[in-house]
Amino acid sequence: MDAAPTNTAVLVLPLAEAERLSEGMADLLCWVGGFRAACPEDLDRHPMGVEETRDLRIALKRAIARARGDFPPEEEMPF
Numbered sequence: 001m002d003a004a005p006t007n008t009a010v011l012v013l014p015l016a017e018a019e020r021l022s023e024g025m026a027d028l029l030c031w032v033g034g035f036r037a038a039c040p041e042d043l044d045r046h047p048m049g050v051e052e053t054r055d056l057r058i059a060l061k062r063a064i065a066r067a068r069g070d071f072p073p074e075e076e077m078p079f
Contacts, residue, residue, distance in 0.1 A: 015067050018060055025057040 004010040013021070032046050039045050065071065 015064065018064050018067070022057055022060045022064060025053055025060070029054060029057070 029050070032050050036046050
């Protein structure tokens, strides 16, 4: 494995585990969307960590795509 660039965190996961975690995050984010839809009077009401979960899922999906040899342009990432 190559050395990580300075000031980075490296997490090594089996591809299947990364995919499982990504799918779980997708389910959680979907649930949050439903929660917010049930509270139309207060669309800012949601659990803390939603944006962080979304950001981490995007990074994880990019890593999964690289591991599979798929390199879609960032603007085409489906999330």
